[in-house]
Amino acid sequence: MTEPGTTDAAELFAALPEVDEDAQRRLHARLVAAADRAGILDVAYRTVDTPLGTLLLAATDEGLVRVAYDRESHERVLAQLADRVSPRILLAPARLEEAATQIEEYLAGRRTRFDLPLDFRLSHGFRRAVLSHLTEIGYGRTASYAAVAAVTGHPRAVRAVGTACATNPLPLLVPCHRVIRSDGSAGAYVGGPEAKLALLRLESAAA
């Protein structure tokens, strides 16, 4: 179907920018501030560039709710957050300044523990119980999947501990990288095996 006037219209609007970057930035900042004031900014997110790749950080009013590696696809993680927490999500780096700084310090070997409020709402049941035990494994130390299963009171749930680590919504902060295989090898990691080795090396060097 030919639309009379389509050519005219193309000519008319040809000078208009598709995206006006400056205006979008200005308006976005204004929207974040207004949404914040109105109390309807449920999830703030930002990215931070690290030696382990670009990390996505997301926080609710209660605290950091999600840390995601590149390989998890940030796009998909944001969609998940919209679905499981709230679709009121905005890029709001200022809200995550402290979290970004602490993660950068940690990865530079200048910080051995995090001091940030965490929101565990993305984890439930046994997996959540596992994660709460992981925070007891100190910097530079490791525990086997079997040992973690034993502390949770379900010594045979070794595989379930592995799943809890693999689905940890807050890697780094909840140190699932400190859980290794009984034979001493590092095993799998939500950020990839190389990231896990890098973290274990970092902590053993600095500890």
Next chain:
Amino acid sequence: MTRFGPTVLRVCRALLGPATADDAWSETFLSAMRAYPDLPDGSNVEAWLVTIAHRKAIDQLRAESRRAIPTEHLPERPSRDGVPGGWEGDLWAALKVLPDKQRQTVAYHYLAGLPYADVAQIVGGTPEAARRAAADGIAALRRTYLEGASR
């Protein structure tokens, strides 16, 4: 939200001009954020946002006309305002003197890319009437803007 931001800004600028479009844009996304959780799955988010922008622009124009001294006729001669944000000042001047329905249909169909069925839902009337209004609007813009520009 980031995906439709630029389109909604183009629409707001076409409806209100570059100077006051920012307010309508912000209002649109703020109410969208408030209402978003109630939006049924599978809704056309873009058409929905343009609908909100449409209402916000009408509110804003009403508020402006309450502040301004009412006149019987719209100014004939396009004024030469500044051109913030790279928006063509002359194009806005040409849009401003169009009848409301023409300006709206041009914005929603040509700038937001909505089909006439959606445009008609927003402005009222039939899709055919929306198509005619947009065609008239484009013809008028062509006369006032393009010919004015080729001096």
